[in-house]
Amino acid sequence: MKNIICEEPFKFVMRDGEVPTLKDGEALVRIRRIGICGTDFHAYRGRQPFFTYPRILGHELSGEVVEVPENEAGFNAGDNVAIIPYLECGKCLACRSGKTNCCTELKLFGVHIDGGMQEYLAVPITHLMKTNDITLEEAATIECLGIGAHAVRRGDIKKGEFAVVIGAGPIGLGVMKFAKLAGAQVIAVDMNPQRLNFCREWADVDYIVNASEDALEQIKKITNGDYANLVFDVTGNVNSMNNSYTYAASGGRLIFVGLVQADFTFPDPEFHRRELTLLSSRNATREDLEYVAKTIQEGYVNTDQFITSKTPFDEIIDNFEMLMKPESKTIKAMITL
Structure with missing residues (x-):
């Protein structure tokens, strides 16, 4: 399995890694699209708060379920999904109040823990959204728009x-x-x-x-x-x-x-x-992300215009810095796998 690691500011390295072993309650997702956002640019430049190196970036993610245990949510292998990248504790006052977006122990894929710039990712089933009715590109914009x-x-x-x-x-x-x-x-x-x-x-x-x-x-x-x-x-x-x-x-x-x-x-x-x-205003909740998915599905949000570049996974290291330059006129950059 290939992954891209930001070893230190201004340094990406492509590595071979092991396909994740699933823990209880997790699904194995093949990552298919990765949106690049300001957080990724800041991390690459060494300007991202709450960040340590080395780190696999990427939290705007969509993919395909490869392996999943029997679950009440009805996820099956082959489902297209968007990933909710905010891993909350579920116990603090914020979580108990439904404000999981500002959990006191919050961990964000690609910031506090390794993210989605890799071919496979283990994700809690509770943090998946089924997106069979929209495209992979549309699904990968849900978190950003959320x-x-x-x-x-x-x-x-x-x-x-x-x-x-x-x-x-x-x-x-x-x-x-x-x-x-x-x-x-x-x-x-x-x-x-x-x-x-x-x-x-x-x-x-x-x-x-x-x-x-x-x-x-x-x-x-x-x-x-x-x-x-x-x-x-x-x-x-x-x-x-x-x-x-x-x-x-x-x-x-x-x-x-x-x-x-x-x-x-x-x-x-x-x-x-x-x-x-x-x-x-920090992050988003499942409620926000589900609302965004609905607006995309119903045609209120056009992601075709919003996504201004698509770069294959194997080429992103060579092209990443160009995407940060004003002359690229980038709105939303997307990595494809």
């Missing part, structure tokens, strides 16, 4: 509210798409004109704002001076996060979706005057 769906659910959008989404990467695009489906008037903010155009085409946003051209004034004009009911910052950029509150209306909600290795600050008198609600 981050955005969870953030939108955290924001509790009311129909007609203005939602500013800062950052037009794959996660930000997911936030935009599901905010639109929730009934918001979505304002996309980014500095990349190509990405902003894609926001219109793919996420059907209502307005685009170039952040380099006095975004605050543009948002004020769009909202008739009220500013936005919700502001989602998906940049992972501390300067953006420090200033994102300025786009929020009095009584508004500010949701930090991006993760940054830094402290953020903003003036308390201004925050207090507006009575803002500050939320973080």
Whole structure:
């Protein structure tokens, strides 16, 4: 069995490994598609929190069940599946409250434990989703899009509210798409004109704002001076996060979706005057992922446009760095096996 190990920052190595031996309650999955996300890029560059080397990356995964014991969930060999990559303890307060996405002992495939950049993976049956009704590519986008769906659910959008989404990467695009489906008037903010155009085409946003051209004034004009009911910052950029509150209306909600290795600050008198609600949004739950799968199946989300490159597993080491460069115009990169 082949696998790709990130031995240290900027170093991938292809190795031969053993096919996993199954433990009780696990299924053996042949990995068929691997989505590449910002977490993978950050890990490769040495900038990912909660990370140690060496590590097999990959947590946006779909595949085919090869071996599975008899189970109540009805999984059989040959089923196509998406993998829920968040392994929770099931015992902490967060888990007992249904918030498995922020389990105190959470382990994420490809970050805390070895992930899916390998031909086979042992996965708890409880962390599989049957996806026979959608394609392998569609199934491999579920986790990425689920981050955005969870953030939108955290924001509790009311129909007609203005939602500013800062950052037009794959996660930000997911936030935009599901905010639109929730009934918001979505304002996309980014500095990349190509990405902003894609926001219109793919996420059907209502307005685009170039952040380099006095975004605050543009948002004020769009909202008739009220500013936005919700502001989602998906940049992972501390300067953006420090200033994102300025786009929020009095009584508004500010949701930090991006993760940054830094402290953020903003003036308390201004925050207090507006009575803002500050939320973080981490990962996703099965509920979010099942919702995403349903929207894909019903045609509300087009992953064909979202996936902008497909690279065979044997070629990804040579092409990985190119996918990180702006000139590649990558939205979502996919590895095929």
